[in-house]
Amino acid sequence: MLKVVEPxxxxxxxxxxGEALLRIEGLRKAFKGTVAVEHVDLDIRxxxxxxxxxxxxxxxxxxxxxxxxxxxxxxxTIMLEGKDVATxxxxxxxxxxxxxxxxxxxxxxxxxxxAYGLKAKHVAKEECRSxxxxxxxxxxxxxxxxxxxxxxxxxxxxxxxxxxxxxxxxGLLLLDEPLGALDLKLRQDMQIELKHIQETVGITFLxxxxxxxxxxxxxxxxxxxxxxxxxxxxxxxxxxxxxxxEFVARFVGTSSIIERDGRRLVLRPEKVRLALSADGFAGGxxxxxSGRLEESVYVGLFTRHIVxxxxxxxxxxxxxxxxxxxxxxxxxxxxxVTVAWKSGGVFSLAG
Amino acid sequence: xxxxLTRILLGTWVVLVLLFLFVPIAIIVLYxxxxxxxxxxxxxxxxxxxxxxxxxxxEVREALxxxxxxxxxxxxxxxxxxxxxxxxxxxxxxxGREALSFIVVLPIxxxxxxxxxxxxxxxxFWHIPLSYWTIVIGHTTFCIVIVYNNVLARLRQVPRSLxxxxxxxxxxxxxTFRRVTLPTISTALIxxxxxxxxxxxxxxxxxxFTAGAQNxxxxxxxxxxxxxxxLPEVNVIVLVVMAVTFIPVFLAYRVTQPGSAxx
Numbered sequence: 110m111l112k113v114v115e116p117x118x119x120x121x122x123x124x125x126x127g128e129a130l131l132r133i134e135g136l137r138k139a140f141k142g143t144v145a146v147e148h149v150d151l152d153i154r155x156x157x158x159x160x161x162x163x164x165x166x167x168x169x170x171x172x173x174x175x176x177x178x179x180x181x182x183x184x185x186t187i188m189l190e191g192k193d194v195a196t197x198x199x200x201x202x203x204x205x206x207x208x209x210x211x212x213x214x215x216x217x218x219x220x221x222x223x224a225y226g227l228k229a230k231h232v233a234k235e236e237c238r239s240x241x242x243x244x245x246x247x248x249x250x251x252x253x254x255x256x257x258x259x260x261x262x263x264x265x266x267x268x269x270x271x272x273x274x275x276x277x278x279x280g281l282l283l284l285d286e287p288l289g290a291l292d293l294k295l296r297q298d299m300q301i302e303l304k305h306i307q308e309t310v311g312i313t314f315l316x317x318x319x320x321x322x323x324x325x326x327x328x329x330x331x332x333x334x335x336x337x338x339x340x341x342x343x344x345x346x347x348x349x350x351x352x353x354x355e356f357v358a359r360f361v362g363t364s365s366i367i368e369r370d371g372r373r374l375v376l377r378p379e380k381v382r383l384a385l386s387a388d389g390f391a392g393g394x395x396x397x398x399s400g401r402l403e404e405s406v407y408v409g410l411f412t413r414h415i416v417x418x419x420x421x422x423x424x425x426x427x428x429x430x431x432x433x434x435x436x437x438x439x440x441x442x443x444x445x446v447t448v449a450w451k452s453g454g455v456f457s458l459a460g
Numbered sequence: 461x462x463x464x465l466t467r468i469l470l471g472t473w474v475v476l477v478l479l480f481l482f483v484p485i486a487i488i489v490l491y492x493x494x495x496x497x498x499x500x501x502x503x504x505x506x507x508x509x510x511x512x513x514x515x516x517x518x519e520v521r522e523a524l525x526x527x528x529x530x531x532x533x534x535x536x537x538x539x540x541x542x543x544x545x546x547x548x549x550x551x552x553x554x555x556g557r558e559a560l561s562f563i564v565v566l567p568i569x570x571x572x573x574x575x576x577x578x579x580x581x582x583x584x585f586w587h588i589p590l591s592y593w594t595i596v597i598g599h600t601t602f603c604i605v606i607v608y609n610n611v612l613a614r615l616r617q618v619p620r621s622l623x624x625x626x627x628x629x630x631x632x633x634x635x636t637f638r639r640v641t642l643p644t645i646s647t648a649l650i651x652x653x654x655x656x657x658x659x660x661x662x663x664x665x666x667x668x669f670t671a672g673a674q675n676x677x678x679x680x681x682x683x684x685x686x687x688x689x690x691l692p693e694v695n696v697i698v699l700v701v702m703a704v705t706f707i708p709v710f711l712a713y714r715v716t717q718p719g720s721a722x723x
C-alpha cells in the first residue's frame with residue numbers, strides 16, 4: 110500500500126472529505142480495431158486537483174473525453190455525484206471542459222464567449238452580466254471583454270477558455286492539455302495561476318498532461334497512464350519517490366535502473382553522488398561502486414554526469430552548480446570515479 | 461535572378477494572354493453602344509438607343525425573368541441539399557459515404573450534355589412535361605455541387621472542438637448548430653450560393669434539354685445569334701448579364717478571402 114500523503118499547507122487536504130465526486134469503474138473504449146482505454150478504475154475526490162499523466166496515445170485524453178461525454182464508453186460506468194452519466198450527452202452533465210486549442214467561438218466577443226454557457230442555461234440577464242464580469246476579473250482580462258478572440262494572444266485565449274468554463278460553476282472541470290500550445294515561460298506562469306484559481310474557486314480539476322513536471326508541480330494526486338491502463342495513482346511525492354513500475358520510474362523524472370542481488374533498483378540522478386575517491390563515503394549508509402565517467406554536460410542550474418558502472422550499466426547523476434569556487438567533480442571523460450548512493454535513497458521495483 | 465530580357469518576354473506573354481481573354485468581351489461591350497445595327501468595325505457611332513429597345517422587348521423580359529426565377533429556386537434547393545450532404549459526409553462515417561460524395565460531385569465532372577440528355581430522357585420516360593420545374597431540377601443538379609464543395613471545405617477547416625465546446629457548455633445539438641456551426645460556415649454558404657446562382661444564370665447546355673417552349677436568357681441569346689437577328693439587343697444583354705454575374709462572383713470572392721470579416 111501507498112502510505113505517504115503530503116498535506117498541503119494552508120488548505121484543507123482533500124483526503125479529509127473522503128467523498129468521491131467522480132467514480133469510474135471498468136471503463137473501456139475501443140475504436141475500430143484499437144483499444145484506447147483498456148480497464149480504468151478511478152476515484153476523484155471533491156476539491157482535488159487530479160492529473161492524468163501519460164505519453165501521447167496512453168488513453169488519458171480519451172478518458173477525459175469519455176467523462177466530458179464527447180465519446181461513449183464501450184463498457185464501464187462513470188458515476189458523477191452518484192449518478193451514472195456514461196450515456197448522457199455532454200450538455201446533460203455537470204462538467205465543463207477547457208480545450209487545448211481553446212475552442213473559442215470566433216464570431217463572438219470574449220464576453221459573449223464566456224456568457225455562452227449561462228445563456229444556454231437561461232440564467233437571468235443581470236446575473237449573467239455580473240458572473241461574466243467576475244469571471245473576467247478572475248482571469249485578469251476585465252478590460253478585454255469586447256475584444257474578438259482573434260485579437261488575443263495564446264495565453265489570453267486560454268484564460269478566456271478557462272473563464273468560459275468556470276463561470277458555469279461545474280462540479281468538475283476537465284482540462285485537456287490546456288497549456289500545451291503555450292511557450293515555456295508562459296506555461297510556467299499559467300501553471301501557478303491555474304493552481305491559484307483552483308484553490309480560489311474550489312472546483313475539482315481533472316487535468317490531462319504529458320508533461321511530468323507540470324503534473325508534479327500542480328497536482329494533489331496523479332494517475333499515470335500507459336497503454337490504456339493506469340500504472341499508478343498517488344500524490345506527486347509517492348509517484349516520484351515510490352514508482353510502482355519501471356514505466357512510471359522512467360516516465361516521471363529521470364531514472365537509471367540497475368540490477369543488484371536479483372533486485373531491480375531505481376536510481377534518481379539527484380541521489381547519486383560522484384567523487385574521485387571513496388574516502389568521503391565511509392559510514393553513513395553509503396553504497397559505493399566504481400565506474401568510468403562517460404560524459405559531463407553543463408546545463409546551467411546543474412551539471413549532468415553519465416557514468417558507466419563496472420557492471421556495465423549507465424547511471425545518471427546530477428550535481429548542482431551552487432558555487433563556482435569549489436568547482437564540483439574534477440574528473441575528465443574516461444576517468445575512473447566513485448559512484449555512491451544511500452540505500453534509503455533508492456528503491457526496488459516489484460517483480 | 462532572371463534577366464531583364466526574360467522579364468520583358470514574360471510580361472509581354474502575360475499581356476497577350478490577357479488580351480486574348482478579354483478583347484472579345486471588350487468588343488461586345490463596345491458594340492452595345494453601336495449606333496448602327498450592322499456589326500462592323502469601327503462602330504459607326506455612339507448610341508444608347510439599344511438599351512431602351514432591349515428593355516421593352518417582351519421576349520427578353522420573359523427570358524430574363526425565367527432565368528432569375530429558375531436561378532433563385534435552384535440555388536435555394538442547392539443550399540438545402542448541398543449543406544445537408546456536406547454535413548452528412550463530414551460528420552458521420554456510414555456505408556456508402558465515399559459513394560455519396562462521389563455522386564454529389566459527378567454532375568459537375570460529367571459533360572453538361574450527358575446530364576442534359578439523361579434528364580431529358582428521364583422526363584420523357586415518366587411523361588413529365590418540360591417546364592419551369594424541369595429547368596429548376598436540371599440546374600439544381602450542378603448547383604448542389606458548388607454549395608456542397610464550399611461548405612465541406614469550410615467544415616473541414618472548423619475544428620471539431622468548437623461544437624464540442626458548445627455542447628459542453630450546455631447547448632443541445634440544435635442550438636449548437638444554430639449558434640456555433642451555422643455562423644462559422646455562413647460565409648462559405650453565401651459564397652456557394654452566389655456562385656451557384658451565377659452558374660445557373662448562364663447555363664445553356666443542360667437548359668437546352670430541360671426547357672420546353674420557354675427560353676431562359678442564355679437560350680434566347682443563343683437563338684438570336686444563330687438566326688442572326690436582334691444582334692444589337694444581344695450585345696446589350698451580354699453587357700448586362702456580365703455585370704449581373706460579375707457582382708455575385710466578386711462578392712463570393714470577397715467573403716471567402718482570409719482576413720475579411722468573420723472567419
